[in-house]
Amino acid sequence: MTAASERGNRLFRFLDIWAGTPLGAVCGITRRRRAGPPPAIKRIGLLRTAAIGDTVLLSGPVADLRQSFPESSITLFCGGSNLEVARLVPGLDDVVRLPIARPWKAMGIVRRAGAFDAWIDFGQWPRYDALISHCARAAFKVGFRTPGQRRHYVFDRCAAHTTDRHEIENFRALTAMLGASGSSLPRLAVPEGELPLSPGSVVFHMFPGGSRAAVKAWPAERWVELGSRVAGDGRRIVLTGSVRDRPGAEAVAAQMPHGAATVAAGELDIAATARLLTGCAAVVSVDTGIMHMASALGCRLVALHGPTSAKRWGPLNPTSTAVQSAYSREPWIQLGFEGPRAGDACMRCITVDQVHDALDRVLSA
Numbered sequence: 001m002t003a004a005s006e007r008g009n010r011l012f013r014f015l016d017i018w019a020g021t022p023l024g025a026v027c028g029i030t031r032r033r034r035a036g037p038p039p040a041i042k043r044i045g046l047l048r049t050a051a052i053g054d055t056v057l058l059s060g061p062v063a064d065l066r067q068s069f070p071e072s073s074i075t076l077f078c079g080g081s082n083l084e085v086a087r088l089v090p091g092l093d094d095v096v097r098l099p100i101a102r103p104w105k106a107m108g109i110v111r112r113a114g115a116f117d118a119w120i121d122f123g124q125w126p127r128y129d130a131l132i133s134h135c136a137r138a139a140f141k142v143g144f145r146t147p148g149q150r151r152h153y154v155f156d157r158c159a160a161h162t163t164d165r166h167e168i169e170n171f172r173a174l175t176a177m178l179g180a181s182g183s184s185l186p187r188l189a190v191p192e193g194e195l196p197l198s199p200g201s202v203v204f205h206m207f208p209g210g211s212r213a214a215v216k217a218w219p220a221e222r223w224v225e226l227g228s229r230v231a232g233d234g235r236r237i238v239l240t241g242s243v244r245d246r247p248g249a250e251a252v253a254a255q256m257p258h259g260a261a262t263v264a265a266g267e268l269d270i271a272a273t274a275r276l277l278t279g280c281a282a283v284v285s286v287d288t289g290i291m292h293m294a295s296a297l298g299c300r301l302v303a304l305h306g307p308t309s310a311k312r313w314g315p316l317n318p319t320s321t322a323v324q325s326a327y328s329r330e331p332w333i334q335l336g337f338e339g340p341r342a343g344d345a346c347m348r349c350i351t352v353d354q355v356h357d358a359l360d361r362v363l364s365a
Contacts, residue, residue: 034156037140037178038117044072044178045116045136048086049079049100049129051336052209052270052289053313056186056296057168058122059089060316061175064182066091072117077110077132084270085293088188103128107135115139120174124161125149125335142177144170146335163334166312185316186296191271195279197262201236202359203277203294205285206252207245207265210336215307216286218347220248224255225352226284230359231260235281240273240290241265282363284355286347287313295320300362302355306346307333319365321358325349 075094078086086095098106119138123129130151145158152158159173208216239249243266253261282300285291287308294301295315303322309332310322327349
């Protein structure tokens with residue numbers, strides 16, 4: 001399984017539910033629970049196996065941990081899909097990649113990492129993550145009790161994962177169990193290097209990730225129209241994305257005014273993308289990992305939210321604004337895998353006028 005396919009894999013999710021649930025329950029029975037963390041915390045292990053956006057969000061709680069335990073060693077265990085962005089999170093002493101498609105090897109890596117005083121599992125639903133956490137040699141383990149997911153058995157203490165607050169508040173509830181309460185916002189450390197492409201351009205990120213990517217996408221013709229307006233305002237456009245997004249980006253760029261757009265999809269790694277974002281004039285993005293990166297980097301940002309709620313998943317920095325769909329009959333996607341009944345109707349309710357006006361506001365702020 002490649003890094004790109006770790007998220008949204010149907011077989012993985014099927015096995016996670018039907019094999020992971022009973023295994024987690026058995027593991028929970030065998031664990032002797034501890035009431036609280038040890039008095040001295042010198043080594044902290046963190047687990048986040050996927051999702052660029054969630055990895056960016058947890059950079060805030062990591063900063064709170066570092067402030068509360070300045071002398072402690074903090075190690076993040078991650079998967080291939082979020083490895084690059086994990087390396088940009090300040091405050092971590094080590095980042096370890098786990099082979100997600102080879103669970104026994106992943107468990108062995110965690111066991112051989114040695115003893116931890118505290119362990120935090122930031123996974124909201126995967127039983128896979130809970131089983132990895134069970135294998136960790138940690139004195140005190142915390143994780144989420146998420147309704148309907150049955151993954152909480154292996155932890156000493158659980159935080160309720162709720163849908164009535166921003167996800168960063170759920171993450172903060174976990175670190176608070178170690179005594180690391182705080183309100184640090186997500187932040188990334190941009191590696192040194194040349195600014196790629198044209199500084200001062202407006203970045204368009206059109207491609208959401210995850211198993212429900214299609215329903216979080218804004219129609220291509222809307223991007224074309226927005227790009228034509230931005231070009232008319234005298235600004236250049238850069239289209240970002242992965243290698244598999246490049247054909248879609250090229251098709252959109254070809255319909256914009258000649259020379260208005262540069263296609264960077266498939267050409268930049270996460271570090272280079274971070275440098276591009278820091279040098280751009282503004283970013284327009286659907287709800288996905290790049291949106292959270294732009295927010296954490298302090299970019300002027302317009303975030304497009306359809307079946308996801310900006311109150312739950314929106315950008316947090318004050319130079320950002322969220323455009324929320326007016327489609328009110330659709331239940332929000334909460335954990336990422338829920339199936340919206342309205343298809344792409346939520347995103348189609350977001351107009352080009354709304355987005356262009358929001359872009360004007362952030363550019364003039």
